[in-house]
Amino acid sequence: MQIRIKIKRYNPEREPKEQWREYAVEADPMDRVLDALHAVKWQRDGSLAFRRSCAHGICGSDAMMINGRNRLACKVLIKDLKQPITIEPMRGFPVLKDLIVDMTRFFEKYRQVKPYLINDTPEPKTERLQSPEDRERYDDTTKCILCGACTTACPSFWANKEYVGPAAIVQAHRFLFDSRDHGAAERKPVLDDTMGVWRCRTIFSCTDACPRGIQVTKAIGEVKKLLATGGPPPATAVPKPS
Amino acid sequence: MARQVIHHEYDAVIVGAGGAGLMAALEASKRCRVAVVSKLYPTRSHTGTAQGGIGAALGNLEPDSWEWHMFDTVKGGDYLPDQDAVEVMCREAIDVVYSLEHMGLPFNRTPEGKIDQRRFGGHTMELGKAPVRRACYAADRTGHMILQTLYQQCIKQGVAFFDEFHLTDVLVSGGRCAGVVALCLATGELHCFRAKAVLLATGGFGRMFKVTSNAHTLTGDGCSIVFRRGVPLEDMEFFQFHPTGIYKLGILVTEGARGEGGVLLNGKGERFMERYAPTMKDLAPRDMISRAIYREVQEGRGVDGKDYVHLDLTKLDPDVVERKLPDITDFVRTYLGVDPVKELVPVQPTAHYAMGGIPTNTNAQVVADAKNSVLTGLYAAGECACVSVHGGNRLGTNSLVDIVVFGRRGGRHIAESVGKMELPPLPSDALSRSHEEIGRLTSNLGGESAAAIRTELQQVMMDRVSVYREETGLKEALATISTLRSRYRKVEVEDRSLSYNTELQEALELGYLLDLAWATTVGALARTESRGAHSREDFPKRDDANWLKHSLAFATDGNIKLDYKPVSITRFQPKERIY
Structure with a gap:
């Protein structure tokens, strides 16, 4: 069938202002929005610029605003959208060309929370033990693909770009609730700050935007509670291996 | 606007930031200055x-040993891996x-x-007696983690x-590697990285x-860029089709789904793998299952007479499906509107993994001829490389093993070597190929x-150079690729x-893909036997007397010349491959 798709175009090398352009392309109802973007690029206008790679919701390249909500273009099907489908870049980061935004600040914030396991105890010969219950505590936040959909859907972030943002807090959560990690004190200055978790106003836009189904607002709430109570819950004792 | 050129100097440059590249970067950067360049x-x-x-x-749940893992890998690769x-x-x-x-x-x-x-396909205990629990996992997102x-x-x-x-050239000068050239996508500048060592970890095709x-x-x-620079490509005719791609889309449904107890059913609802692999059944290696699916479809036992079969996860505990296989469950629900807990999943073989690639030794150093002569300063690891640990067919889970083991070995070798080396001189025309092509x-x-050219290439490769191959089809594919290569020279970027x-x-x-499709097809036409993922309908048997050897494809004067080198056989003599 033929579908209509409206894309906010921007190429500063050609035209200083952004412009909406509408395209009609052939698509199947079961096609992804990404397929429709490819149809535009490959049949109508090769200069259309967007990021994409895996095309099934794992690499996190193609987060964009689709019919007003942050989505991965490869995880939304045409049949589920009203037409004309409107597509624009994620809000809150500088637009570089068409749907491509500058992610530099996003990854800076990610780095601020020290997104790596901190544990200076000597490494054992085999694995560090961790009970399935302790592993479960941070399971949800290990799913994050750093697409940026949550942070750029957050009104608190739009209002103040210094806010560390939901994605970085999700990453912090992944380590703070890992029984092997000893880095809570090192991460505290960034998180326990007016530009840290306390900037979150529990609006739930992040949870709605997450293409991985992470309970982002809940994770932020758990980090708030951890900071307020002074530390993560103690690890469950693991039985000694026989 | 003119395209700017910016120069850099590093001890080592790693191209590609997947598992192999990052592992190499971690190791090398402990002792030298490293840049990771990634598209x-x-x-x-x-x-x-x-x-x-x-x-x-690890043997965490039942007895296991690396020798059994080694045997499974060699047998899984149809005795072509270097032992x-x-x-x-x-x-x-x-x-x-x-x-x-x-x-x-x-x-x-x-x-x-x-x-x-x-459990995972082809992984067994005691040299083939029964499936073994060997795959260490993080739900069904192990690679993500x-x-x-x-x-x-x-x-x-x-x-x-x-x-x-984006990589545009690998600089080779005076018989050694001197660096790389890459296009900065944000600015359009060309960046020239002069380096003592370059490790390619650019993945598959x-x-x-x-x-x-x-x-x-x-x-x-x-792979394509070094091929143009005279480095051969090894065993390109071996390309793995994973048996369970989501129908039409090709998105992977992990073999772990069968490891957890899922089974394949044909259009009549039969567990057909029992007929093809009586011991391992649905956990036979991927090449065998993909062939079995093609046979079922050919003989009219596809679902509704079409070219697919079903993966049945409905007999599994729904909790196992949701908790241990959450991502594939989500894919199937999202892209097919099918709930795998209650309904059958339509699957078909999907092009998945290149066993072949840039020939290397076990330190990830590129070896550029049949005598395994090292090309100083150039390394490759991961799917773009061919060590060869996968031979004719890779076992599930071994791609992740390959990238971390050989990424680490490459990184370590670089760290040990660059201290003794001088920065090589750049060739005087370092930027010329990149400028010319762009x-x-x-x-x-x-x-x-x-x-348009890419679509035609993908179609002919799918029709003629996939799970089953034969001479006429391969020749047709070669003719098409040749035409597409001529048309490619007239491609216009608007x-x-x-x-x-x-x-x-x-x-x-697209230029890279055309090169690699060409090398794949030439290798496939020459290899007149069936081994691992390379199945010739006109030569259905494995032929160790003539073909227990690796192929090397060299680009020479607009043609491809094939050479061969022996397989390293240490512990396991070739035997018939039955599962």
Whole structure:
């Protein structure tokens, strides 16, 4: 069938202002929005610029605003959208060309929370033990693909770009609730700050935007509670291996 | 606007930021100055889509040994893997998995708190007696967790990244590698990286096929560029089709789904794998299952007479499906509107993995001829390389083992070597090939469209060079590829802007795919036997007397010349391959 798709175009090398352009392309109802973007690029206008790679919701390249909500273009099907489908870049980061935004600040914030396991105890010969219950505590936040959909859907972030943002807090959560990690004190200055978790106003836009189904607002709430109570819950004792 | 050129100097440059590249970067950057050049943000790399697990004989749930892992890998590869390399991989797999755990990788756990392990295709105990739990996993996002963990460690260690830089050339001068050239996608500048060592970790090239599990960006950039520079490509005729791609889309459904108890059913509802592999059944190696699916379809037992079969997960505990296989469950629900807990999943073989690639030794050094002569300063690891640990067919989980083991070995070898080396001189024409190629594509008025050529290439490769092959079809494919290569010279990139010219990038990538499809087809036509993933209908038997050897494809004067080199056989003599 033929579908209509409206894309906010921007190429500063050609035209200083952004412009909406509408395209009609052939698509199947079961096609992804990404397929429709490819149809535009490959049949109508090769200069259309967007990021994409895996095309099934794992690499996190193609987060964009689709019919007003942050989505991965490869995880939304045409049949589920009203037409004309409107597509624009994620809000809150500088637009570089068409749907491509500058992610530099996003990854800076990610780095601020020290997104790596901190544990200076000597490494054992085999694995560090961790009970399935302790592993479960941070399971949800290990799913994050750093697409940026949550942070750029957050009104608190739009209002103040210094806010560390939901994605970085999700990453912090992944380590703070890992029984092997000893880095809570090192991460505290960034998180326990007016530009840290306390900037979150529990609006739930992040949870709605997450293409991985992470309970982002809940994770932020758990980090708030951890900071307020002074530390993560103690690890469950693991039985000694026989 | 003129294209700017910017020069850099490093001890080592790593191209590609998937598992192999990041592992190499972690090791090398401990002792020397390293830059990682990647056309994607590192966390977008295709390692992140690996699902089911990483094989290592930890023996956490039942007895296991690296020798059994080695045997399975050799037999799985239809006796084409180099056994010295397989031994290195299976021994080091154990240590490298513990090392990943120490870096923070969130593996699933046993009740005792150890790394949990599950069954996977072709992995057995006691040299083939029964399936074994060897795949260490993190739900069905093991690759995602490996990629994230390695990137986290690189941040901790302060590794320098050049993100969204597209490789355009590998500089070889005076018989050694001197660096690389890359196009900065954001600015359109060309960056020349002069370096003592270059490690290519640019991944596979499944995008030469129509139905593939591979990302759009998997276009074999590193393989093609060194091929043009005179380095041979090894065993290109071996390309793996994974049996369970989501119908029409090719998106992978992990073998772990069958490891957890899922089975394949034909159109009559029969468990057909019992007929093809009586012991391992649905956990036979991928090449055998993909062939079995093709046979079922050919003989009229596809579902509704079509070209697919069903994966049945409905007999599994729904909790196992939701908790241990959450991502594939989500894919099937999202893209097919099918609930795998209650309904059958339509699947078909999907182009998945290149066993072949840039020939290397076990230190990931590129070896550029049949005598395994080292090309100083050039390394390759991961899917773009051919060590060869996978031979004719890779076992599930072994791609992740390969990238971390040989990425680490390459990184270590670089760290040990560069201290004794001087920065090599750059060739005087270092930038010329990159300028020429980009210049031609962006000034052509030939009117050919890269997208149209790519579609035709993917179709002919899917029709003629996939699970089953035969002489007439392969010759047809070669003729088509030759025509497409001529048309490629007239490809016109309409976008002339510098910043994020993704049309130019796709045109460059198509050039790489055309080279690799050509080498694959030439190798497939020459190999008149069936071994592993290379199945010739006109030569249905394995022929050890003539073909127990690796092929090497050299690009010479507009042609491909084939040479061969022997297989390393240490512990396991070739036997008939029955599962």
